[in-house]
Amino acid sequence: MTESLVVIVRGRGVRSRGGEIAPAVLARIYERGLGLLTGQTGAEEALRTLFAPSDKVGIKINAIAGRELTSPPAVTLPFAGLFSRIGIADRNVVIWDRTNRELRAAGYALNADGPGPRILGTDTAGVGYDAEPFVHRNIASRISAVLTDRVTASVSFAILKDHGLAGVTAGMKNYFGAIHNPNKYHDDHCDPFVAELFDAPPVRTRHRLTVLDALVVQCHRGPAFHAAWAAPAESLIFGTDPVAVDAAGWRLVERLRKEKGLPTLAEEGRPPLYLQTAERLGLGRAAEADIRLLEDEV
């Protein structure tokens, strides 16, 4: 079996200390990252290999931690804008998370039906969760109708960070924000739940791409923001193998922890075991030897 490709692109100066995003650097990250991931010359060609013009694209972000630690509109809107270049209308692109409250707190202007990409929470009037729980292995959850009704192709645009319960939260765990009861899956370091939720057909069949926001990585005491352990990695990580990209994210978290003199997650008794479970379920590759990591800089 060939290795799974994961691409990390660093953009020096992409984010200022005050959190301002340099649009030109960010654009170059997208071009380079998506291009390298798919073997294409740039973002547009890359997206064409992953999405069809008929797709309705959901960009699932993770807004739990407010402005300080959420992928901001200045990062996600330019990404959403790329889809118009491959013939997907803005109205068929939605940036979403579980609640409007959290999106607003993270700096998003909600847009349920205006011009531009849609921006909405599952709690938007008329959206909500599916009425019946979807049962899959140990998962029994009502799934956001954003995903099940409005999206044919999903991007997990997840902020990469340490997580007190799961070890690391990245692309797969981001889908905890797509169900009504994520709190029920915190036992045993969220294992096997992260993997099993991703394996559930409503998620697995829609997921096309993971983009990990590692512009600032909370490498300890996540998921909330703690300035002391927020490392400006200035990077985005791209992958189509959902396990490999999360595994690469985890290794970046470990590297940053080491730089700060912190013990490994295993030493703290909370390595992200769900990655192995996901591999066992056939969702992707977790072992370092099975992942080809391409690191670049713009």
Next chain:
Amino acid sequence: MDRRDFIRTAAGTGAVLAARPGAFVRDLYAFQETANLSHVEARYYIKLPDREIECQLCPRKCRLGDKERGYCGVRENDGGTYYTLVYGKACARNIDPVEKKPFFHVLPGTAALSIASAGCNVNCKFCQNWEISQVRAEQVTAYDFPPRDVAAAAEANRCPSIAYTYSEPTVFYEYMFDTAVEARRRNIRSLVVTGGLINPEPLEALTKVVDAIKIDLKAFTQAFYKDYVRGDLAPVLEAIKLVARQKIWLEIVYLVIPTLNDEPEEVRKMARWILKEVGPGVPLHFTRFTPMYLIKNLPPTPLSTLRSLRKIALDEGLQYVYTGNIPGDEGENTWCPTCRTLLIRRNGFAVEENAIKGGACPSCRNPVPGIWA
């Protein structure tokens, strides 16, 4: 809210008339919708370094970083302080017959003002109220109904008791506790309907302000608790023992699910344990399962199973053993264990006859344990 509003909910319909988004149920109340969350500091938790906390309310002892929420979905760490999101926020409130809880030895034939918030600290695959128990606080429509108003509403509607029920009152502990204090000031009793997964310290404090607790003993094996409840049996048994030592009333309910917890020998063991640890006078209810939530592939409990389990418990020496959810069954009635006089005749949630006089059998004067006035 007046009595008419409540009466419209028709006590005895058997349904939880919860206020939830329209997909589930008609909202029969003209309540003021608030759809907001409370931000009231929780009780029974400890602060840890780096804005972490550990909740000490129930045996899960959720340890959470800032912004994280407990397993129950209604408590949240905000900046290192732990908050209940459901204080004074009822997502269900009804007037029910007290028999519906079920309490069979507490003020028979009276109505209990019954309230719940969202959330639960377990995830029973057979939950009858999962649409409010297995959701986070913001996923139900919650109404402002602070403790003082609950007590006042009970009084205004001539309910001699308030029941904390439907979901799991442990997770709305502060709301329940303060309501019970308010209720006691008005001579209204407080009845708790719980799965019993609550730590000893908060439970003991609770027993000082409430009058009766009904504990769901969901099985007598850890394996069942692990697979079908996502909790542990041992703390429930400890809770039963603790309540039994207090000066409040206790009843126990055992929902019988075909093939999962209906093994006669397990039930016999349970009956012996109850006899030893609690005594013969505690009412034990064997109630009928109806396919629901995540267990839809099993049939309703056969009546013969309920009756034979009841007989086992009676044979082991328990004196007040009932069948439940079988309207009209003989097992719904209360009989004097000494002279076999029929004391209370029930039909479903209705009390058709109550012969108990001064808390005793009218024939042999044997005291009948319970709260009768």
